[in-house]
Amino acid sequence: MLRHGFKRTLLASCLLSAAFSVQADSFQRIASFPVAKNLGPHTLETETSAEIITATADGNTLIYSDSPLGGIGFVDIKNAKHPKAKGFLDLNGEPTSVATVGKWVVAGVNTSESYTKPSGYLAIADVASQKVIQHCELGGQPDSVAVSKDGRYIAVAIENERDEDLNDGAIPQLPAGYVVIIEFDQASGTCQKTHNIPLTGLADIAPTDPEPEFVAFNDHNEVVITLQENNHIVIVDAKTAKVTNHFSAGEVDLSNIDINKDGALTFASSLKAVKREPDAVKWLDNDRFVIANEGDYQGGARGFTIFNKQGEVLFESGASFEHEVVRVGHYPGKRSGKKGSEPEGLEVGRFNGQTYIFVMSERGSVVGVYKDTGAVPELVQMLPSGIAPESAIAIPSRNLIATANEKDLIEDKGPRSHVMLYQLDDKAPSYPQIQSNLDKSGAPIGWGALSGLAADPKQAGKLYAVSDSFYSSQPAIFTIDATQAPAQITNKLVVTRDGKPAEKLDLEGIVADPKGGFWLASEGNEKKEVPHAIYHVAESGEIDQTIPFPAELLENQERFGAEGITLVDDLLWIAVQRPWKDDPKTASKLLKYDLNSQQWSAAHYPLEEAKQGWMGLSEITAHNGHFYILERDNQLAESAKVKRLYKVEISSIKTAKLGQELPTVSKELIYDFLPELKAQNGVVVDKIEGFTIDANNIGYAVTDNDGVDDSTGETFFFKVDKFK
Structure with a gap:
């Protein structure tokens, strides 16, 4: 059973920052429907895709085109919060x-x-x-x-x-x-x-x-x-x-954009006279229409434009829509290049007397919601979607909008193609839960794939996170202000070696060093010549100390290594994600490194049984005599079962030298994050990877969005009150 006394608090339940419209009404995701459910018993082996979507006049049935299957699917949404399969028609x-x-x-x-x-x-x-x-x-x-x-x-x-x-x-x-x-x-x-x-x-x-x-x-x-x-x-x-x-359709000049497929997320480039090359188009009224500038041929305008039917440009978003995609962590850095986030789909709907524009980023898997003002559209919110939103249909009579998300990752055991439903109500937006600010040049701070979390030792609500190997060309430490909602990424510190972005890193863990700087855990990958190691970085971001894993540990190495790091006095503790060759299949290592004696030792951490896939550790943080350890399976959606926080009393831990039989620690279940993940009404993500407790005893957790690569791109940031 869970220990009592912990409140479930979703940080994004508060008001959004000033970047978004200050108003009460917003669209909330209320349901997700994997369209493979329309296939009955063949769902596990058949690719399917929801591409273009429409609705019946009564708003009770959704109909979508499915190119891979060669037909159209029907979804019963009489109860919009619980959509049901309604059949498939082969064409x-x-x-x-x-x-x-x-x-x-x-x-x-x-x-x-x-x-x-x-x-x-x-x-x-x-x-x-x-x-x-x-x-x-x-x-x-x-x-x-x-x-x-x-x-x-x-x-x-x-x-x-x-x-x-x-x-x-x-x-x-x-x-x-x-x-x-x-x-x-x-x-x-x-x-x-x-x-x-x-x-x-x-x-x-x-x-x-x-x-x-x-x-x-x-x-x-x-x-x-x-x-x-x-x-x-x-x-x-x-x-x-x-x-x-x-x-x-004309051309547009762009500034503060990223045009390289290096994953560095550097928004300092410009492009001149970029062709808009529109995809979707929707009328706003009988004279004005809006186009989504996908730029799939030679363009890359990455925004949306409002014209009148005489051909006059009434509004041009430029790079502003893309900047919002970046700020919520949905920018597809390794796939974007000169095309950017590729707005492809559009929908326009009039709800309660107000016309809304929905702009869909295919590559970013996110939807921008704007109010049509007759002049400059007003950004209301950014909606999380499934992978590759292709189209949407507004159903104003029921205050609903549905998106069709075409990507089906069945071959990679990833998320399936989904139809997602949103309802307009009087609540504040519940997404994003974390977003970035602009830097000194006015460009958005690029971020994603947050894989480790740490608290500032002195300042409550000040946190630090690292991004993993998805952004290996620019490993970084992010400063987070968690006192705001959404939490704000206020700074990005690039980790360097000899003054250049450090290579051969896969940062998975971080802890602040009270003496200055940070300790970082890097997960190794022998095939890519990335070493398993611990690094100390100065406040400038420069690596000033390297602690490689010892030979007696590496002789049994596996791909899945250090996933978290914490500091107790002069002892570094590292959580190894999965069992290595010398471990039982049911246990992973907690490594201890004495900074004074430079000696290694370890204990075993008992893992829960994996019903599917594997079980592993994602984080370790020390607080008031205990370790708090994130344990998870690698499953998502309906298969996700274990996304938990356990507690281990530090004084009870006995360790042994590497190569000897390792003692096993005792753990206590403290918190289950699965209800929070399910409450998002989307695809339950697999990677809850960061956890920490701040100077005011408040717990925080964050998920890893895999850099928007074959994922929904959603990052969730949770707050847990309160730890003693």
Whole structure:
């Protein structure tokens, strides 16, 4: 049983910092639905993906396109907090988009033989029976599908996409794309008349090969169309089936951005005249629309822009959206390069008289929520999402919005593709729980993969964290102000060797040295020539002492080494994550190093039984005569079982020399973090990796987001009151 007297407190339950809109209403994640549940008994071995999502008129059913499975899935959200599988419809092709009209769902389906022989059709299906009643041939490869507000017209972007492996993906690559306007009979669910509207000769870039990406209707049955690779925007009148205007999407200058794939998270570069290359587009009203500038071809504008239909730029986000992605720890540093966080999806919804814009970062796995003010949009919050949010659907009648997150990591035993649900209520935002400030140059402090946590010995609420090997090109110590909510990362200190960012480190543990500086634990990796070692760094960040693991320890080494470090007088204690070759499978080592005698000894820590995967240690911290040790399994989502804090009385620990039989310590369960992790209503993360207790006896814990690499990118920061 847990010891009594500990309060569960989520730091982000307080008000957000001034970076976000000061208002009570916010969107809260209330549920997550892994779309593999629509597959019944085949969920464990079948890849599935929620890409484009829509909802029925009553807001009780979500429908998403699933390209890997070749069909569309249905989700029952009558009880939005407990979504249920509602079935899957095979479309015998690759669905690219879905929309609803009345009792029908329409889906664009790609059946192309090759890039040069594109084909596809529009499937009209009855939602209730989940049966296709008509195939409307399109003559090419469809991408986006939209339905007019009055249900009279369906617009389909026929992209006829380029082959990215041909001539480095350069366009033109024929056949050219176009837009189809279908006159639709809502009563019978049939296509009455089809109009193919050519878009050649409009764009300055590859005018012979327009590649329409996304379509959207306003109330006047005007369709706005993005041509991403052509960096162009077209307006079509659905009634006359004619182009009424077109213009370049233009370019933007960017500053304080990161353009290197080195994982250093250095936001000091600039780019000039970057093509916007929009993907998603949504109308804000009958004159204005917003585009998400993915920049997937030659661009990298990494923001969003508001135009009117005359082609005037009314607002440009520049790098501001990306900076918010960085601040909440969702910047994909090793994958970004010149494309940045790649805003791809958009949704616009009017809730309680206020229009909101939802901007989705595909690579950052996060959604920016903005209020449309008619001028400069007002940032409200950043929403955590699943991996690679592709689209969203607003359901204002129920104060809901749902995101479709396409990435399925079944092959890597990672998170599955999810649909996530959020509800607007009068609470303050519950995410982020930790974020960074701007540095002296006005750029955001880049961070992620927090793997170790330590408290300042004297100042309550002042903490330090380290990032692990994901950011090996710039190992760093972060200063955290935990007295605010969200907690604020106020400084980043790069760990150096000979004045340069230190190499061959995998920092997993940190403890402040009362004499000055820090002690750091680095987990080794023999294959990458990263040594198992302990380092002391000065307050400048320079390594001034190295303590390698001894030979008698290394002769039995494994990949999973030092995960935490703490200091008791002149004794360093190190938690080794998993058993090494000389350990029983049920125990890991607690190493002790005497700074005076330079002698090593150790004890065994008994691990819980792993039902799946493995069990290991993530942190050790000393406080008032006890060690507090984080123990966890490596499981996530529904398989996560052990994310616990145990206590060991220091005076009871007996150690032995390395190579001898090691005594085993006794542990006491103090706290279970699994309820907090489940309370986020997302994918339960596996890596709760940092824990410390500050000078005011307050406990803090943090999760490692794996640098947003094949993860949701979410970092959770918890507070536990109070330790004696």
